[in-house]
Amino acid sequence: MATRKIQHQVRLPWAVAFDVVKQGVRIRLGRSLVTLSGIVLGIAFLMSITAGELAQRSVAQEQQLRTEAKRMVNFLLAESGPLAGGTIGIIQRGPLQETESRFLQAILREKPQRLAWAESNPPPPAALATTVHRVPLDHVADDAVAVLVLGDNSGPAIDWGRLLASARQKVVGLTRGSAGASSAGVVFASLAWEIPAEELTAMAADQKLAQFRTRWMGAIALVVTIIGIANSMLMSVTERFREIGTMKCLGALSAFIRRLFIIESSLMGVVGGVVGTLFGAVAAIGLYGITYNFSLVLGSLQWGLLAGQALLCVVAGIALAIVAAIYPATLAARMVPAMALRTNI
């Protein structure tokens, strides 16, 4: 052979493959929709269980906060008697925790006449601004039915005897820690409540179990989705054996054929992932909203985390679709062109 006239077959741009796939999907819309619904269901299930878990966790947290605040108020009331119409002195020492803010809101619901907020403290939370009067620390307890100490109670010791001299009732409620020193005639009420260790471990175990269950169900949902997509992609390959063979006769490279199926599948993955994630999120929030109530669920939900989960689910949809298409696409790419000549397929 003097000259080698044969050249390498050109590699077609992705755009051509994309065009072929687009036409294929449009024509075989029915079958594509079946594949798509498989992905939508799988991803919707995945999203609904993760979003459901998030909603449940958020609601549980919210409810725990509310019970905690209510319990703290009850502890205080037990010592101070009704707060309605009275003045409450507040000393904030150190940053507030979420429970303490909730506690303050719960205190407001007891309708005290006014809150005297020590001037030297950080400003009160914006939600309280209207009912709060800022007074010098020495006058915080003037005419007060109770004085509350919020925060970690750090800083120099307070001379309670002198401070409470002008108070109506000598009751001090501490949200955290203890008074440090006792003082004659002053009632110190520790509002904090330590959860027993065994209860904590039991709660942690419960949470772990719930988490495990979620992951297990999620994994099964993913596997089922992969199998579903692979199955329908295999169908799509066998359905198109002759078409693939014909394309190979016309000069298509195996890589081109493989690309066709990977593109088709990842397109389904994108659409199925987005639609499934939306369905799943709506379903989970809707279900929890009906079970508890919508304002509680929507108010307590951590939207940032939900968005993260949604993104992960869409990515999972695309990744699943691509993984599921690998075997069918390889099968199609390996097909010999002579298949196109067979008449009995």
Place this chain on the structure above:
Amino acid sequence: MTTSIDSSKFRALFQAPPTQPRRSIIRAVDVKKIYRLGTQEVHALRGATLDIYAGEYVSIMGPSGSGKTTLFNIIGGLGKPTAGKVYIDQVDVAQLDHNELAWLRCRKIGYIFQNYNLIQVMTTLENVMLSMNFAGLETDEAREKAIYILKLVGLGHRALHKPAELSGGQQQRCCIARALANSPAIILADEPTANLDLKTGEEMIELLARLKSQLGVTIISATHDLKMLKRSDRILWIEDGRIVKVAHPSEIDFASAEFH
């Protein structure tokens, strides 16, 4: 639709009619093909030697199981022989990798199928353009050339129809147009008239004969259609993996049972 097409531009793309007579375009030397079915070896071809010349119209015949399809596939670049040499346009097929084989199938050979095998989701024009795309032809040029070829096979008015909207004869014309898309030297036709009625089949034979003389392409067909056989330059009769007879149609008594 483009109205004016400079056909001479495209005519030049096809192989010129044979100037040096009897240039061998396909040469098979002692080709053997063995399939393995479990532990058994099936000898589909037991040493076939043949030459097909440029611009020739050759028909391959043989009973089923004779190795006809295997020979057809091998000389069409669809499979490699177990032993022996096959040259397509002077290139040894055995030495080509899959990429080069794809190039060969794309540029040198056009395939016509019994079932047309048109891509159902594409229009007639897109079907023809697809093989040009595989050859890397730019879209505008491909479109112009595809329209020219569709007119050449008498399908210019159906360019934007889907295969399902065409009659069998029109689908086969589209298939022929697609086979011609990259100006191949060889056209392989597998029972091209088997699914067509008598009259349409004759039209197809006429079309192929016209293309052969106009464009100088070599046509190789596997067929049992008497009308097609009578138009061939040579008939190869294959039996039990060997070419047992090569004859001009005039030398064959079609009335005899041998060819039925």
